[in-house]
Amino acid sequence: MKYEVKENDIILSDVRCLDIELCVFCGQAFRWKKNEDGSFHGIVDGKVTDIIQNGNEIIFKNTSEEDFEELWKNYFDIASDYENYCRILSADENIKKACEEYYGIRILRQKPWEALCSFIISQNNNIPRIMGIIDRLCETFGEKIGENDYAFPTYESLKNVTTEDLAPLRAGFRNKYIVDAVQKLCSGEIDLEKIKTMPIEEARLELMKIKGVGAKVAECTLLYGFGINEAFPVDVWVKKIMAEMYPAGLPECCKDIEGIAQQYLFHWRRNSDLFKNKE
């Protein structure tokens, strides 16, 4: 992968299978905004950028080579060969369609705590409202890092918050789950660094010690937060796909990359319903 540094911008031109809009708006991250000019405004790990995409040319605005190397490159999983993943997954006709229709989706490699907290909030909730709650979480408790930009609050910074303190988020019954997660992380009872090194089965159980973290949220944390491609979150949409197309389980071609297959299928299935309802 090559890129050009121009003043405060990083310009990529040879990355395949990377559609920024699809990546940031396919329900895996909740903090991106589309600007008036069509660029995408993102805050990740306390750093801000705006991304402009014209076909193969992708410009990361107002960032440095150092931040690109240490943060954005990893976040968009640029070193991984998604063309190859698509090729493998295309052994199945349905997944092939999903990959073709949504070519350019990648799994965003997020921070474990942000993924964990975001998907605790996501339960029995819809994507627009999840985004609103996370906005308010960041505005209320995150560090101000720009005119209208706030970092995702660290769990350390939430150490003593109560469910009452979280009321402004309007997250309802999820407040107590956030508090429990913060307490278990702050006390060291659960250690995200250790989870990173555990076998997946053990990591699942460890995450599920947190109240409000069941199989689905644990799986999302493993996939998006810990970059484990075989983690396979099953939400209402994936559940529909499994019932409709794969009653006996995922096809063989998904082995070890179940989570990646899941992302194409989730977006494909969900959009087909959203589109249908607009007719």
Place this chain on the structure above:
DNA sequence: AACCAGGCGCATA
């Protein structure tokens, strides 16, 4: 006005 949203905890059998 019911029903649903990237589920989970808890009670019951």
Place this chain on the structure above:
DNA sequence: TATGCGCATGGT
């Protein structure tokens, strides 16, 4: 182990 219900909030 398996099923069913309630849960905060807001949109359709």
